[in-house]
Amino acid sequence: LVSDIDCLKSIKHSLEDPFGYLTATWDFNNNIEGFICRFTGVECWHPDENRVLNIQLSDMGLKGQFPRGISGCSSLTGLDLSNNELFGPIPSDISRIFPFSTTLKLSSNNFSGEIPKDLANITFLLVLNLDHNQLTGHMPPGIGLLCRLRTFTVANNLLYGPVPNFLNDISSDSFANNPGLCGSPLDPCKGMFKKGMSESDLFKRGFVIGYATFASSVITIFISYCMPWTQEKKKNKVPMQFQLNKILQKQNKRKQAQQMKEMPYAELLHEESQETSIWMKLVSRLSYTEISEATNNFNEENIIGIGQMGTTYKAVLPNGWLLAVKRLHDTRLFDQHFITELKTLGRLRHENLVPLLGFCTHSKEKLLVYKHMSKGSLYDWLHPEEGEARFMEWPLRVKIAIGAAMGLVWLHQGCNFHVFHRDISSKCILLDKNFVPKLSNFGKAMLVKPYGTDSTESFSLDTEFWKSSFAKEDVYCFGILLLELITREDPRSMTTYSNTSNETLNNWVAHLSASSNFYSIVDKSLMGQGFDQEIFQFLKVALDCVQPHPDQRPTMLQLYRKLVAIGKRHGLSTDSEVLTHHGETSTLKRDECTEDEIIQV
Numbered sequence: 001l002v003s004d005i006d007c008l009k010s011i012k013h014s015l016e017d018p019f020g021y022l023t024a025t026w027d028f029n030n031n032i033e034g035f036i037c038r039f040t041g042v043e044c045w046h047p048d049e050n051r052v053l054n055i056q057l058s059d060m061g062l063k064g065q066f067p068r069g070i071s072g073c074s075s076l077t078g079l080d081l082s083n084n085e086l087f088g089p090i091p092s093d094i095s096r097i098f099p100f101s102t103t104l105k106l107s108s109n110n111f112s113g114e115i116p117k118d119l120a121n122i123t124f125l126l127v128l129n130l131d132h133n134q135l136t137g138h139m140p141p142g143i144g145l146l147c148r149l150r151t152f153t154v155a156n157n158l159l160y161g162p163v164p165n166f167l168n169d170i171s172s173d174s175f176a177n178n179p180g181l182c183g184s185p186l187d188p189c190k191g192m193f194k195k196g197m198s199e200s201d202l203f204k205r206g207f208v209i210g211y212a213t214f215a216s217s218v219i220t221i222f223i224s225y226c227m228p229w230t231q232e233k234k235k236n237k238v239p240m241q242f243q244l245n246k247i248l249q250k251q252n253k254r255k256q257a258q259q260m261k262e263m264p265y266a267e268l269l270h271e272e273s274q275e276t277s278i279w280m281k282l283v284s285r286l287s288y289t290e291i292s293e294a295t296n297n298f299n300e301e302n303i304i305g306i307g308q309m310g311t312t313y314k315a316v317l318p319n320g321w322l323l324a325v326k327r328l329h330d331t332r333l334f335d336q337h338f339i340t341e342l343k344t345l346g347r348l349r350h351e352n353l354v355p356l357l358g359f360c361t362h363s364k365e366k367l368l369v370y371k372h373m374s375k376g377s378l379y380d381w382l383h384p385e386e387g388e389a390r391f392m393e394w395p396l397r398v399k400i401a402i403g404a405a406m407g408l409v410w411l412h413q414g415c416n417f418h419v420f421h422r423d424i425s426s427k428c429i430l431l432d433k434n435f436v437p438k439l440s441n442f443g444k445a446m447l448v449k450p451y452g453t454d455s456t457e458s459f460s461l462d463t464e465f466w467k468s469s470f471a472k473e474d475v476y477c478f479g480i481l482l483l484e485l486i487t488r489e490d491p492r493s494m495t496t497y498s499n500t501s502n503e504t505l506n507n508w509v510a511h512l513s514a515s516s517n518f519y520s521i522v523d524k525s526l527m528g529q530g531f532d533q534e535i536f537q538f539l540k541v542a543l544d545c546v547q548p549h550p551d552q553r554p555t556m557l558q559l560y561r562k563l564v565a566i567g568k569r570h571g572l573s574t575d576s577e578v579l580t581h582h583g584e585t586s587t588l589k590r591d592e593c594t595e596d597e598i599i600q601v
């Protein structure tokens with residue numbers, strides 16, 4: 001028989017304990033009866049008997065899956081794992097693992113999957129807290145029949161469908177912030193969610209499948225992008241996606257439809273195509289009122305940048321999270337940019353791309369909502385305003401170059417589709433709090449998809465030729481970016497070289513290429529710090545990228561590899577996942593690649 005000592009050993013073994021709470025006191029080198037009762041978070045039936053009554057491990061930063069080892073603590077009645085970083089499903093055989101549970105608290109973790117039906121078999125349950133997780137699907141009706149249950153919450157999850165009929169009074173707060181829960185004590189269920197309708201009925205109608213897809217995309221966004229925030233704001237953990245969902249739910253659908261009819265891009269937003277449905281899953285349509293409130297009515301004080309297409313505002317959600325809202329200038333000129341940004345960036349998820357989370361059209365307003373990047377743009381770091389004390393050390397510049405190159409390789413090399421940015425510059429590289437570069441501004445991007453996947457939107461062109469041209473255009477712009485990192489000159493604003501911007505660039509490049517004195521062109525503040533050789537190698541790579549003939553330029557992948565090789569000494573060789581379209585929504589595999597077609601977005 002497994003003893004309670006073995007049970008605790010197994011729990012300790014299965015959980016990552018980054019702050020050492022368990023390591024500090026859970027020392028098993030002891031034979032005295034009752035020694036485990038002194039362990040942090042362990043309460044015994046009797047202090048001198050190794051028989052565990054309760055385990056209380058909340059707020060310890062523990063990581064890992066649900067510790068199935070608790071099944072060895074055969075007299076356990078209470079388990080509190082709230083406020084940790086636990087993930088994965090709640091075991092489907094929970095009643096076998098924890099049969100005499102009266103208290104089960106799993107709040108504020110990252111548990112996902114469905115609430116197991118088997119919970120309804122733990123008939124002693126008095127307290128069941130599952131709030132602030134990522135639980136999806138329906139609530140098992142059997143939970144409502146737990147006659148002892150007094151405290152219960154599933155608030156802030158991704159649940160939908162009817163709330164079970166509880167024998168005891170459970171307040172509506174216990175179900176708050178779920179995308180689709182309905183029925184008493186919440187609003188009555190409508191249509192397919194009417195009470196009494198069985199799950200199989202719902203399946204027949206295909207609704208559950210649709211909703212599950214929606215929920216999983218919500219989870220994808222949440223896991224990929226909201227986690228760092230939830231870690232920062234552990235106590236006040238309300239994932240932003242919930243907030244976005246809430247905003248969505250509040251919308252007046254009729255008004256929205258009317259607005260969409262009036263808008264020139266209504267067609268896009270109404271499109272029933274497979275393509276639209278893909279990006280619509282990743283990008284939420286948001287309410288103008290909520291965005292307006294979050295930016296304090298687009299208050300000047302919240303402006304963080306003004307670009308050609310529009311003005312960007314910092315927005316603060318009620319729960320404190322930050323967004324960046326780009327308000328496009330009121331001109332039809334940018335309609336296409338708006339659509340292209342939605343259709344490209346909207347469906348892409350990668351460490352080196354800025355996440356586009358939502359959009360809004362309202363009267364003449366067009367708004368794009370991004371995750372806020374706290375360090376702003378690379379341009380602002382390389383060209384600070386007078387008096388601003390901003391300086392980037394060389395290793396950081398290398399890290400940014402490699403990260404940005406990684407993002408571009410990922411865009412270019414994909415199998416499911418290839419994306420060419422066509423407007424790379426230091427202005428479109430945003431930096432998060434750790435200076436991880438994120439590509440933005442996809443308004444001029446070009447998308448190429450495997451032939452046949454979306455024939456309605458293809459050009460009949462020589463795709464290979466165009467792919468190569470677009471790719472080499474990006475490589476050229478990336479070369480300019482490298483030169484900017486090396487020289488800290490603003491290539492587009494130098495009047496010394498010419499009057500027109502294209503000529504300026506070409507002449508600047510020609511000047512740098514012809515320069516026999518390497519030291520005369522490199523950013524002076526970088527010199528003599530032990531990086532000269534490396535900077536020189538970078539310069540050579542940059543000049544390869546800006547060769548006049550596209551064929552002479554390297555591919556993005558070759559370029560990335562060169563940068564990684566040069567940057568090795570800074571420990572920046574991260575080749576992982578560069579070739580896999582990790583965040584894509586389509587399922588075509590690399591070796592299934594067929595001919596490509598160019599998509600007009």
Ligand SMILES: Nc1ncnc2c1ncn2[C@@H]1O[C@H](COP(=O)(O)OP(=O)(O)OP(=O)(O)O)[C@@H](O)[C@H]1O
Binds near residue numbers: 304305371372
């Ligand atoms: N997601 C974001 N997080 C933080 N700051 C942002 C974000 N998006 C944009 N910004 C800030 O707003 C500025 C303006 O951005 P915007 O994309 O409108 O113009 P731009 O990059 O200057 O390019 P262009 O002039 O081509 O439109 C950026 O330089 C950056 O400082």
